[in-house]
Amino acid sequence: MPFEDLRQFIAFLDEKEDCLRIAQQVDVKYEIAAYIRKTSDTQGPALLFQKVKGFDMPVAGGIYATRRRALWALECRQEEVTDKFVHGSENPAPLKLISSGPCQECVITGDAVDLTRLPIPIFSDRDSGPFITCGVVVSKDPETGGRNAAIYRLELKGPRRLGVLSVARQHLGLQISRAEERNQTLEVAIAIGCDPVLALATQWRAPLGVDELTVAGGLRGSPVEVVKCRTVDLEVPATAEIVIEGKISPGVREMEGPFGEYTGYYTPPYPKPIIDVTAMTHRHNPIYQAALTGMPTTENHILKQIPQEVSYYSQLKKIFPGIKAVHVPGEGLWAVISMKQSSKYEARSVIATMLGMGIRKMVVVVDDDIDIYNLEEVMWAVTTRSQPQEDVMILPRLSDPSLDPSQKERGVTSGMGIDATRPFGESFPEKVVIPGVKNVPDLLSKNLGGVIQ
Numbered sequence: 316m317p318f319e320d321l322r323q324f325i326a327f328l329d330e331k332e333d334c335l336r337i338a339q340q341v342d343v344k345y346e347i348a349a350y351i352r353k354t355s356d357t358q359g360p361a362l363l364f365q366k367v368k369g370f371d372m373p374v375a376g377g378i379y380a381t382r383r384r385a386l387w388a389l390e391c392r393q394e395e396v397t398d399k400f401v402h403g404s405e406n407p408a409p410l411k412l413i414s415s416g417p418c419q420e421c422v423i424t425g426d427a428v429d430l431t432r433l434p435i436p437i438f439s440d441r442d443s444g445p446f447i448t449c450g451v452v453v454s455k456d457p458e459t460g461g462r463n464a465a466i467y468r469l470e471l472k473g474p475r476r477l478g479v480l481s482v483a484r485q486h487l488g489l490q491i492s493r494a495e496e497r498n499q500t501l502e503v504a505i506a507i508g509c510d511p512v513l514a515l516a517t518q519w520r521a522p523l524g525v526d527e528l529t530v531a532g533g534l535r536g537s538p539v540e541v542v543k544c545r546t547v548d549l550e551v552p553a554t555a556e557i558v559i560e561g562k563i564s565p566g567v568r569e570m571e572g573p574f575g576e577y578t579g580y581y582t583p584p585y586p587k588p589i590i591d592v593t594a595m596t597h598r599h600n601p602i603y604q605a606a607l608t609g610m611p612t613t614e615n616h617i618l619k620q621i622p623q624e625v626s627y628y629s630q631l632k633k634i635f636p637g638i639k640a641v642h643v644p645g646e647g648l649w650a651v652i653s654m655k656q657s658s659k660y661e662a663r664s665v666i667a668t669m670l671g672m673g674i675r676k677m678v679v680v681v682d683d684d685i686d687i688y689n690l691e692e693v694m695w696a697v698t699t700r701s702q703p704q705e706d707v708m709i710l711p712r713l714s715d716p717s718l719d720p721s722q723k724e725r726g727v728t729s730g731m732g733i734d735a736t737r738p739f740g741e742s743f744p745e746k747v748v749i750p751g752v753k754n755v756p757d758l759l760s761k762n763l764g765g766v767i768q
């Protein structure tokens with residue numbers, strides 16, 4: 316059964332002993348982020364901060380900081396995730412509108428709304444303020460009426476004011492431009508603390524016009540239940556912890572940033588659209604969900620990884636049937652692909668295709684005997700199966716919308732491919748193998764009690 320909401324997922328993590336409660340008081344300024352940083356760096360548990368200084372609401376953090384938790388959210392193993400995601404996205408489920416839902420147990424409208432009551436963390440030392448980083452922003456296209464749902468960061472500007480970043484190519488950015496062309500306001504609803512599949516579904520690169528909430532329904536195998544918002548003409552996931560409703564006025568901009576971004580660097584401040592908040596609804600005793608962004612690897616990266624990898628995999632597989640797996644580590648500037656080549660230099664065609672599809676900085680292709688999630692093994696293949704002179708390809712001057720700080724000219728990069736496959740059809744030294752390693756028990760298991768009988 317798919318998880319109904321964040322609470323059910325936390326309860327599941329409790330069963331797995333993968334959620335740590337922090338009973339000691341923590342500060343929203345840096346301290347929550349520091350804890351999430353540490354757990355992210357050590358593949359540690361999800362965190363539930365029970366006592367936040369100056370606030371009466373708990374904060375969940377680092378929920379998606381490990382791939383194991385993302386896979387638990389999707390209720391599948393690594394080997395099954397591609398099929399699951401492809402099936403889910405190809406079979407979107409229409410939403411189920413219900414008349415009332417837990418996210419509206421408490422309703423606050425107009426001047427009574429005070430977002431400063433939410434324990435929104437300040438993450439990195441140069442950040443310009445508190446940022447909501449795990450809000451699913453729901454909006455409708457002013458031209459087509461099509462719904463969009465994705466995570467965009469929101470800077471707290473005042474009790475009823477938020478700055479919003481949606482880079483131009485992102486769908487909210489396009490909708491804002493379309494509303495501005497018509498001199499219209501754009502309504503938005505922000506759902507914080509959603510069921511975990513929904514968070515992952517928003518990271519699937521759905522084409523413009525495809526509602527990510529229906530993709531979440533496809534992935535869950537049951538429709539996402541939504542309720543009508545109170546002050547805007549939108550629907551939001553019924554089981555969210557907190558919902559913020561508001562409007563973006565055309566042409567209004569205010570400085571936002573700097574912010575410690577997913578590249579691991581700060582992005583400078585520049586003017587961004589503003590959301591004027593019209594209502595906040597929430598559950599009884601809501602949990603605020605924070606997600607860390609910064610140096611890889613954080614939950615920002617993990618949330619994007621699986622949907623991106625699956626999407627590249629299924630596109631490549633159509634052209635190159637020998638593709639085994641695609642891994643997009645860290646900030647998404649590079650990828651590792653494993654494959655069984657069916658012709659000479661096929662790996663190089665894969666590199667060229669991938670550099671054209673969106674991974675612009677570096678693509679490494681290895682044989683299908685390499686575990687691409689083990690980067691040490693990948694580097695072993697690179698250093699023992701490739702010769703830089705022949706096997707490194709460099710494509711100068713590719714268009715690249717990423718925030719890569721090393722770009723000399725904004726939006727332009729060069730791309731590198733490393734063909735680390737053994738030469739096709741030729742003999743190559745055999746890899747050393749020790750039989751029976753799989754049969755040795757898990758030596759890290761505490762259940763062994765210090766002795767293998």
Ligand SMILES: Cc1cc2nc3c(=O)[nH]c(=O)nc-3n(C[C@H](O)[C@H](O)[C@H](O)COP(=O)(O)O)c2cc1C
Nearest residue numbers: 465466467468480481482485486487517518615618
């Ligand atoms: C934690 C987190 C924070 C994100 N913040 C932003 C953001 O501030 N602005 C943005 O444009 N995309 C952000 N993204 C990426 C978008 O959510 C993602 O690219 C999404 O697929 C875009 O959907 P769209 O194609 O409907 O625009 C974030 C992703 C995650 C996981």
Ligand SMILES: [Mn+2]
Nearest residue numbers: 463464486521
């Ligand atoms: Mn979209």
